[in-house]
Amino acid sequence: MVHERRRLLPTLMAVVLGVAFLAATLMMSATIKSSIVSQTSASVDGADAVVAADASTTVPASAVSQMRARPGVSAVEPAISTTLQRSDRASVIEAHITPALDHGSTLVSGRMPRGAGEVAVNPLAADSGVKIGQKISLSGFSEGAGARRLTVVGVIDPGPRVSPNNDQQVYLDAATLMSLRGEQGYDTVYVTGSGGQDAVTSAIKSVPELAAEGITVRTADQQRQVLADNALAGSSAMTGFMTAFAMIALTVGAIVIVNTFGILVAQRAGSLALARCVGATKAQVRRSVLADALEVGLAGSVIGVAVGAGLAQLVVSVAGNSTNVLLDRWVSVSVASVAIPLAAGTLVTLLAALPPARRATRVPPVAALSPVVAEPTRRVGRARLATGVALFVLGAALLAWAATGADSMAPALLAGITGGLMNFAGVLVLAVVLIPRLARAIGRAAGRIGGMPAELAAENAQRNPGRAAATVSALLVGVTLIVMTAVGAATGQSTIDATLDKQFPFDASVSTGSQPAGPAMVQAIDRTQGVAAAGAVPQAQLSLESSGRSTTVTAQGYGPQVRSAFRDTTPLNGLDDRHALIQAPGVASGDKVTLSTGGRSVTLSAVVPEGADTSLNSATLTTATLTKVAPGAQAHLVLVRYADGTASADVTSALTTALAPYPSANLSSASDQRDQLEQIITIMMVLVIGLLAISVIIALVGVANTLGLSVLERTREIGLLRALGLTRRQIRAMFGHEAVQESVAAIIVGLVLGSAYGIAGAYALLGSEGLAAMHVAIPWLQLAGVTVIALAAGWVASVIPGRRAARISPAVALAGE
Incomplete structure (x- = not known):
C-alpha cells in the first residue's frame, strides 16, 4: 500500500503545481481589485x-x-x-x-x-x-x-x-x-x-x-463605483492571461495523471483480478481507482491552494512597490480564490483517472492465476485518423484567415485562438502516428552511433504507438507553447520596431524655436556619449510654382549628415539634387516645380510621397540644392541617432546635460518609446516562460511515468533481452535512447507548430491593426536553448525507469512472476 501511494506522488505533484498557479492567479487578481477599490474609495473620502x-x-x-x-x-x-x-x-x-x-x-x-x-x-x-x-x-x-x-x-x-x-x-x-x-x-x-x-x-x-x-x-x-469599474476594466485581461496558463498547467497535469493511474492499474492487475475472483464487481473496482484519484486530487488541491497563497504573497511583497498599482500589504484570499482551485484540481484529477479506471474493470479474473500480458498494437483506428486530419485542416484554415483575412483585432483573436486550439487538438490526435514514425527515423540514424540499444528503442516506439505518443504528449504541449511565445514576441517586436523606424526614423530631435541651431550646438550634440550621428536641418520659406500655380512652402534641406541620423531612410526615397519631395496642393509626381526666393530659383522634378498630406505645404530638398536657392537658410532642427546597444534613457540624460548651455533647445526622444516596448516584451516573456516552465516540469514527470509503465508492460521482454546477452548498462541505454528519440520527435513537431502559431498570432494581432509590413523574426538562440533543455529533460526522465528495468532478473522475468 505504501508502495502504491509512493507511485501516486507524481500525480500529487502535477495537481499541486497546476492548482498552485490557478490559486495564485485568482488571489493576485483579488488583491489587485481590492487595492484598486480601496485607492479609488480613498480619493472620494x-x-x-x-x-x-x-x-x-x-x-x-x-x-x-x-x-x-x-x-x-x-x-x-x-x-x-x-x-x-x-x-x-x-x-x-x-x-x-x-x-x-x-x-x-x-x-x-x-x-x-x-x-x-x-x-x-x-x-x-x-x-x-x-x-x-x-x-x-x-x-x-x-x-x-x-x-x-x-x-x-x-x-x-x-x-x-x-x-x-x-x-x-x-x-x-x-x-x-x-x-x-x-x-x-x-x-x-x-x-x-x-x-x-x-x-x-x-x-x-x-x-x-x-x-x-x-x-x-x-x-x-456613485463616484466610487464608477472609478472602481473603470480601474478594474484593464485587470480582467491580465487575470484571463494568467488563468489561461494556469489552465494549461492543469491540462498538462491531466495527461500526467492519466499515465500515472495507468501505471497504478498495471501494477495492481493481479490484486484487482484476485478481487474479481472473490466477488468484486466492475463497479467496485472502478470505485477503488476513483477513490484513490479523489484522495490525491483533494490532497493535491489543498496543498496547491496553500502553495498558491504563498506564491501570491511573495509576488505582492516583492513587486508591490514597483507597479503602478500600490498593492495591499497582504494578499486577499476570497472564497472564490480557494473554492475554484479546489474544485478544479479535484475535478481534473477525477476526469483524468476515468480512462485508467475503465481499463481496471477489464482486468479478467483469470489474471489472478496466470499473468496476462497486454499485447502492444501497431494499428491506429481510421476514425481517429479522420478526426485528427479534420481538426488539423479546419484549425489551419481558421489560423490562416485570422492572420491574413481579418480586418480587426477582435475577430482575428477569436478565430486565431479557436483555430489554434483545433489545430493543436488535431496534432495531439495524430501524435500516435507522427511521434512513432519520427522517432523511428531518428532511431535509424541514432542506431549507427548508439548500436543495438538505439535500434531497439526505435523499434519499441513502433510496437506501441499509443504509448510512444503518451510518453511525450505533455512535453510536446510545453515546447509548442514556449516556442509560440518566443517566436510571436520576436516577430511582434521586430514588426513594431520597423514601424517605429518609419514613424520615427530618427531617435531624437532637438528644436530651437526662434533661435538657430549653430555649429557649436550641433558639435556638442554629436560629441555626446551614446550619440552615433547628428545633423542639422536648414530651413527656409520658398515660393513654389507649378502648372501656373504659386504657393509658399516651408523647405528643409537634408544632407549626408542628416541622412546618417535616420534609422530608416525610406521617407527620403527619390530625393536627390534633381528631385524634391513635395507636399503641396495640385502637385503630382513628375511635375516640374520651380522654387525661388530673393531672386534665386531652381527647377526640379516633384516626387510626392505615398499618402502625402498636401495641406502641409512643405518641400524637402538636398542641402546642396537648398543652399543654391537660399544660401542664408538657418537650421532650427537637429536630428539625432543613438548608438546601437546604448540605453536610451542614459543618452537622453547625457544630451540634456550637453544642451544645458542652450536654454532655447527642446529635446524630444522617440527612442524612449522603443525602450519601453522592449521592457514590456521582456517582462511578458519572462512571465510567460516562467509559467510555461511549470508545464515542462510536469511534462518530465509524465515522461518518467510512461516509461515506468513501459517497464511493467515489458518485464518479460526485458528479461529475454537480458538472457540473450544485453547488459544492464545496455538496458539503461535503451530506455535513454527511447526517451531521447521520442523527445526529439516531440521537439521537432513543437518547433514547427510553435513557430507557425507564433507567426500567425503576431499577424492576427498586428496585421489586423494595419501594420501591413510584417517582419518575421525567429529567435534562433532561444529555440536552441529550448531544444537543449527539452532533450536533457527527456533523458533525465528516463534515468529512474532505466535503472528499474536494469534490475530485472532474467530468471524472474522469464518465469512470468
Missing part, C-alpha cells in the same frame, strides 16, 4: 458629491464659485490631472494643481508654491535628481501653449485625491496649469456639505453650468 468632466470638456471656474455659494455646501475642492512635457528632460510628467494638505497630502521638505513661477514635486521626482531651488521647464501639448521655467520650492507626498500612480509628478497653481495645457476649467470637483450625499448633490445640481454635456454630478458612493 470626505466628499459628499463629485462633479466630473469627461475628456471633451471641463468644469468652468465660474461653476465652482456658484457651488461654493449653494446652501448646505461647506467646502469645494477642484482638481486638475493632466500630462505636460518636461522639455529640459525630454520626458512627460504628470501635473496636478497644488494638493490640499488636509486630505492626506504631506509637505516632505521646502514649502508650498505661492506664485505662478513656483512648483512642487513628489518624492519620486525628487529621487530622480530634482532639487529644491532648481529650475525646470514645462510645456503643454496644445498649439501655442508655450513653455514655462519654474522654480522648485518643495517636495509633497500627495494624498489620495492626486493620482496614486508611481510616476513623477509636479504640482503648481491652477492658472499656470490651465495656461500650459491650453484649456480653462477643472477636471473634477469634490464637494462637502451638510444633510447627506443626496442633499448636497441636489444642491449643486441647480448650478446651470453643470447641466452642460460632458459634465456629470454624482454622489460620492
Whole structure:
C-alpha cells in the first residue's frame, strides 16, 4: 500500500503545481481589485458629491464659485490631472494643481508654491535628481501653449485625491496649469456639505453650468463605483492571461495523471483480478481507482491552494512597490480564490483517472492465476485518423484567415485562438502516428552511433504507438507553447520596431524655436556619449510654382549628415539634387516645380510621397540644392541617432546635460518609446516562460511515468533481452535512447507548430491593426536553448525507469512472476 501511494506522488505533484498557479492567479487578481477599490474609495473620502468632466470638456471656474455659494455646501475642492512635457528632460510628467494638505497630502521638505513661477514635486521626482531651488521647464501639448521655467520650492507626498500612480509628478497653481495645457476649467470637483450625499448633490445640481454635456454630478458612493469599474476594466485581461496558463498547467497535469493511474492499474492487475475472483464487481473496482484519484486530487488541491497563497504573497511583497498599482500589504484570499482551485484540481484529477479506471474493470479474473500480458498494437483506428486530419485542416484554415483575412483585432483573436486550439487538438490526435514514425527515423540514424540499444528503442516506439505518443504528449504541449511565445514576441517586436523606424526614423530631435541651431550646438550634440550621428536641418520659406500655380512652402534641406541620423531612410526615397519631395496642393509626381526666393530659383522634378498630406505645404530638398536657392537658410532642427546597444534613457540624460548651455533647445526622444516596448516584451516573456516552465516540469514527470509503465508492460521482454546477452548498462541505454528519440520527435513537431502559431498570432494581432509590413523574426538562440533543455529533460526522465528495468532478473522475468 505504501508502495502504491509512493507511485501516486507524481500525480500529487502535477495537481499541486497546476492548482498552485490557478490559486495564485485568482488571489493576485483579488488583491489587485481590492487595492484598486480601496485607492479609488480613498480619493472620494470626505466628499459628499463629485462633479466630473469627461475628456471633451471641463468644469468652468465660474461653476465652482456658484457651488461654493449653494446652501448646505461647506467646502469645494477642484482638481486638475493632466500630462505636460518636461522639455529640459525630454520626458512627460504628470501635473496636478497644488494638493490640499488636509486630505492626506504631506509637505516632505521646502514649502508650498505661492506664485505662478513656483512648483512642487513628489518624492519620486525628487529621487530622480530634482532639487529644491532648481529650475525646470514645462510645456503643454496644445498649439501655442508655450513653455514655462519654474522654480522648485518643495517636495509633497500627495494624498489620495492626486493620482496614486508611481510616476513623477509636479504640482503648481491652477492658472499656470490651465495656461500650459491650453484649456480653462477643472477636471473634477469634490464637494462637502451638510444633510447627506443626496442633499448636497441636489444642491449643486441647480448650478446651470453643470447641466452642460460632458459634465456629470454624482454622489460620492456613485463616484466610487464608477472609478472602481473603470480601474478594474484593464485587470480582467491580465487575470484571463494568467488563468489561461494556469489552465494549461492543469491540462498538462491531466495527461500526467492519466499515465500515472495507468501505471497504478498495471501494477495492481493481479490484486484487482484476485478481487474479481472473490466477488468484486466492475463497479467496485472502478470505485477503488476513483477513490484513490479523489484522495490525491483533494490532497493535491489543498496543498496547491496553500502553495498558491504563498506564491501570491511573495509576488505582492516583492513587486508591490514597483507597479503602478500600490498593492495591499497582504494578499486577499476570497472564497472564490480557494473554492475554484479546489474544485478544479479535484475535478481534473477525477476526469483524468476515468480512462485508467475503465481499463481496471477489464482486468479478467483469470489474471489472478496466470499473468496476462497486454499485447502492444501497431494499428491506429481510421476514425481517429479522420478526426485528427479534420481538426488539423479546419484549425489551419481558421489560423490562416485570422492572420491574413481579418480586418480587426477582435475577430482575428477569436478565430486565431479557436483555430489554434483545433489545430493543436488535431496534432495531439495524430501524435500516435507522427511521434512513432519520427522517432523511428531518428532511431535509424541514432542506431549507427548508439548500436543495438538505439535500434531497439526505435523499434519499441513502433510496437506501441499509443504509448510512444503518451510518453511525450505533455512535453510536446510545453515546447509548442514556449516556442509560440518566443517566436510571436520576436516577430511582434521586430514588426513594431520597423514601424517605429518609419514613424520615427530618427531617435531624437532637438528644436530651437526662434533661435538657430549653430555649429557649436550641433558639435556638442554629436560629441555626446551614446550619440552615433547628428545633423542639422536648414530651413527656409520658398515660393513654389507649378502648372501656373504659386504657393509658399516651408523647405528643409537634408544632407549626408542628416541622412546618417535616420534609422530608416525610406521617407527620403527619390530625393536627390534633381528631385524634391513635395507636399503641396495640385502637385503630382513628375511635375516640374520651380522654387525661388530673393531672386534665386531652381527647377526640379516633384516626387510626392505615398499618402502625402498636401495641406502641409512643405518641400524637402538636398542641402546642396537648398543652399543654391537660399544660401542664408538657418537650421532650427537637429536630428539625432543613438548608438546601437546604448540605453536610451542614459543618452537622453547625457544630451540634456550637453544642451544645458542652450536654454532655447527642446529635446524630444522617440527612442524612449522603443525602450519601453522592449521592457514590456521582456517582462511578458519572462512571465510567460516562467509559467510555461511549470508545464515542462510536469511534462518530465509524465515522461518518467510512461516509461515506468513501459517497464511493467515489458518485464518479460526485458528479461529475454537480458538472457540473450544485453547488459544492464545496455538496458539503461535503451530506455535513454527511447526517451531521447521520442523527445526529439516531440521537439521537432513543437518547433514547427510553435513557430507557425507564433507567426500567425503576431499577424492576427498586428496585421489586423494595419501594420501591413510584417517582419518575421525567429529567435534562433532561444529555440536552441529550448531544444537543449527539452532533450536533457527527456533523458533525465528516463534515468529512474532505466535503472528499474536494469534490475530485472532474467530468471524472474522469464518465469512470468
